[in-house]
Amino acid sequence: MFGYFIRRVSLLIPTFLGITIVAFGFVRILPGDPVLLMAGERGLTPERYEKLLNEFGYNRPIWEQYFDYLWKLLHGDMGYSLVTKQPVFSEFFTLFPATVELAICAILLAILLGLPAGIISASKRGSFSDQAIMGTALVGYSMPIFWWGLLLIIVFSGWLGWTPVSGRISLMYYFEQNTGFMLIDSLISNQQGAFGSAVKHLILPTVVLATIPLAVIARQTRSAMLEILGEDYVRTARAKGLSVWRVIYIHALRNAMIPVVTVIGLSVGTLLAGAILTETIFSWPGIGKWMVDSISRRDYPVVQGGLLLIAAIVMVVNLLVDMTYGIINPRIRYE
Amino acid sequence: MLTPIQNHTEIQPESQNVRMQLLREFWFYFSENRGAVIGLWVFLFLVIVAIAAPLVAPHSPVEQYRDAFLKPPAWDAEGSWQFLLGTDAVGRDILSRLIYGARFSLFIGFFVVTMAVISGVTLGLIAGFFRGAVDVVIMRIMDVVLAFPSLLLALVMVAILGPGLLNAMIAIAIVLQPHFVRLTRASVMNEASRDYVTSARVAGASPFYLMRHTILPNCLGPVIVQGTLSFSSAILDAAALGFLGLGAQAPTPEWGTMLAEAREFILRAWWVVTLPGLMILITVLAINLMGDGLRDALDPKLKRS
Numbered sequence: 123m124f125g126y127f128i129r130r131v132s133l134l135i136p137t138f139l140g141i142t143i144v145a146f147g148f149v150r151i152l153p154g155d156p157v158l159l160m161a162g163e164r165g166l167t168p169e170r171y172e173k174l175l176n177e178f179g180y181n182r183p184i185w186e187q188y189f190d191y192l193w194k195l196l197h198g199d200m201g202y203s204l205v206t207k208q209p210v211f212s213e214f215f216t217l218f219p220a221t222v223e224l225a226i227c228a229i230l231l232a233i234l235l236g237l238p239a240g241i242i243s244a245s246k247r248g249s250f251s252d253q254a255i256m257g258t259a260l261v262g263y264s265m266p267i268f269w270w271g272l273l274l275i276i277v278f279s280g281w282l283g284w285t286p287v288s289g290r291i292s293l294m295y296y297f298e299q300n301t302g303f304m305l306i307d308s309l310i311s312n313q314q315g316a317f318g319s320a321v322k323h324l325i326l327p328t329v330v331l332a333t334i335p336l337a338v339i340a341r342q343t344r345s346a347m348l349e350i351l352g353e354d355y356v357r358t359a360r361a362k363g364l365s366v367w368r369v370i371y372i373h374a375l376r377n378a379m380i381p382v383v384t385v386i387g388l389s390v391g392t393l394l395a396g397a398i399l400t401e402t403i404f405s406w407p408g409i410g411k412w413m414v415d416s417i418s419r420r421d422y423p424v425v426q427g428g429l430l431l432i433a434a435i436v437m438v439v440n441l442l443v444d445m446t447y448g449i450i451n452p453r454i455r456y457e
Numbered sequence: 458m459l460t461p462i463q464n465h466t467e468i469q470p471e472s473q474n475v476r477m478q479l480l481r482e483f484w485f486y487f488s489e490n491r492g493a494v495i496g497l498w499v500f501l502f503l504v505i506v507a508i509a510a511p512l513v514a515p516h517s518p519v520e521q522y523r524d525a526f527l528k529p530p531a532w533d534a535e536g537s538w539q540f541l542l543g544t545d546a547v548g549r550d551i552l553s554r555l556i557y558g559a560r561f562s563l564f565i566g567f568f569v570v571t572m573a574v575i576s577g578v579t580l581g582l583i584a585g586f587f588r589g590a591v592d593v594v595i596m597r598i599m600d601v602v603l604a605f606p607s608l609l610l611a612l613v614m615v616a617i618l619g620p621g622l623l624n625a626m627i628a629i630a631i632v633l634q635p636h637f638v639r640l641t642r643a644s645v646m647n648e649a650s651r652d653y654v655t656s657a658r659v660a661g662a663s664p665f666y667l668m669r670h671t672i673l674p675n676c677l678g679p680v681i682v683q684g685t686l687s688f689s690s691a692i693l694d695a696a697a698l699g700f701l702g703l704g705a706q707a708p709t710p711e712w713g714t715m716l717a718e719a720r721e722f723i724l725r726a727w728w729v730v731t732l733p734g735l736m737i738l739i740t741v742l743a744i745n746l747m748g749d750g751l752r753d754a755l756d757p758k759l760k761r762s
Contacts (some may be wrong), residue, residue, distance in 0.1 A: 140601030151617055264741040266693055268700045269734025272723055280724045395606035417616045429613055433604045
């Protein structure tokens with residue numbers, strides 16, 4: 123297992139270097155002088171310009187700049203936001219828990235609904251419920267989630283008034299952010315109603331973000347189950363008189379899990395991309411909204427750092443998913 | 458089968474027949490999927506509407522009627538038959554904008570998929586055929602592109618290139634392309650060791666001829682399926698970029714851009730928000746339905762015997 127792990131990690135190194143080149147190259151491909159670009163509309167005195175040029179090192183050879191960038195990266199230095207003047211690295215990790223909280227709730231919802239939906243569909247293949255579930259799943263899969271979010275706001279916040287429109291918690295509550303996860307923080311704050319408010323704020327964004335992964339998981343579970351249900355050992359189990367449900371849960375489901383785990387792992391990228399739209403619609407203060415805001419404010423160090431960190435996280439999660447297969451299916455380790 | 462050796466001209470009608478039969482078989486499996494057929498009809502309808510937009514649209518998509526701001530659809534008590542689906546905040550007819558919007562979305566899908574397929578299939582062919590260092594370089598670059606969430610990478614690329622529809626399309630094509638590279642490479646590697654390729658090589662076919670005439674036609678099935686799926690994700694991503702203000706710019710009647718403009722009226726005028734999104738959903742759904750049917754008809758693994 124350890125050897126497998128080392129092999130997988132060593133495969134990631136060239137990809138990671140590629141990611142750093144993309145993030146590093148990003149600011150340098152931008153048309154125009156990067157220093158003037160970062161200074162914005164206000165303009166610069168020649169002395170200040172000279173100072174900034176030296177500070178960023180744009181007057182040195184490009185490979186020297188790149189190694190300098192890598193060296194700083196290794197020390198967790200990703201530069202400072204032009205707007206807030208905070209280090210990009212620490213800003214990212216202040217906002218990251220909000221995105222993680224949303225993403226975890228969304229993926230849990232997607233798994234809890236998607237798995238049973240796929241299993242029911244597969245076990246009643248061709249029935250009305252199969253067609254209804256798969257039809258709904260295809261609509262979910264085709265959904266423009268930014269529109270879906272607006273629609274839910276119209277119905278549940280506008281017409282029914284059940285849920286708030288934006289943010290993570292009502293402004294009435296204030297407490298220390300110990301963990302960064304609003305659900306946990308509001309629970310331990312012991313304030314009346316704080317937890318309820320956090321939950322209410324979380325419902326709509328979770329539904330919106332979960333929609334596409336939910337549809338994908340349901341479709342994938344169905345097709346994986348159908349493939350397994352046609353295998354000889356499943357037929358044998360049925361033939362020796364085991365009940366349908368026992369065969370499905372004990373014999374088929376475990377083997378159908380491998381492609382489903384893949385899909386769940388691949389959803390992490392989808393979730394982070396979806397978070398960009400979901401967080402923008404619901405003003406959710408996570409990294410998705412942070413990236414969009416930074417792009418429109420031309421806060422390039424933030425865009426650069428965020429890009430790198432998000433790609434690195436996706437990469438690590440995919441590695442973890444690969445390791446999970448190694449555990450579920452030992453044969454993969456030796457390929 | 459032992460058929461007498463025929464000369465080249467006599468083989469022609471035979472292969473034509475085979476092609477017809479393949480096409481008929483394809484249609485048989487495709488039309489078995491009811492959803493796919495419905496998707497095809499909806500898609501054809503949208504294509505016709507898009508082409509005939511100047512003829513079917515009741516108004517110009519950019520003309521502002523100053524006496525009709527935020528008019529509700531015709532069936533509403535305050536609506537009028539002049540504006541069937543109402544008007545937006547500056548008095549433009551929504552139905553006309555939606556009809557012209559079909560042009561943009563279908564063109565975006567077509568353009569992006571064409572670009573991604575041409576570059577992706579070419580790179581995939583090269584990587585799978587030559588292997589070695591070329592393969593390693595191409596595939597590592599594709600791995601890097603795939604490491605980023607697609608919308609994020611498109612967003613950042615548009616930030617570099619500057620907002621606008623063309624730049625958004627280029628960015629989306631670059632993001633979608635690795636899928637075609639991987640797919641083509643995998644099927645090329647699968648096909649390259651087959652006997653018919655070896656015999657063509659022995660017969661003296663050049664590498665280019667082998668790639669273009671011998672291997673490529675046999676790898677196209679999965680590429681077509683992936684192309685259909687990419688068509689719908691291109692439309693979705695372009696609409697998302699438009700919604701974030703980085704795709705098509707303001708007066709353009711692109712559906713995502715229309716949604717972005719309508720956002721502030723979301724609780725006052727439901728029609729300006731719901732209708733453009735509904736069009737995106739219907740278009741994407743129709744294409745995905747077709748894609749499912751295509752996959753069933755072209756994927757031999759799932760084909761029922």
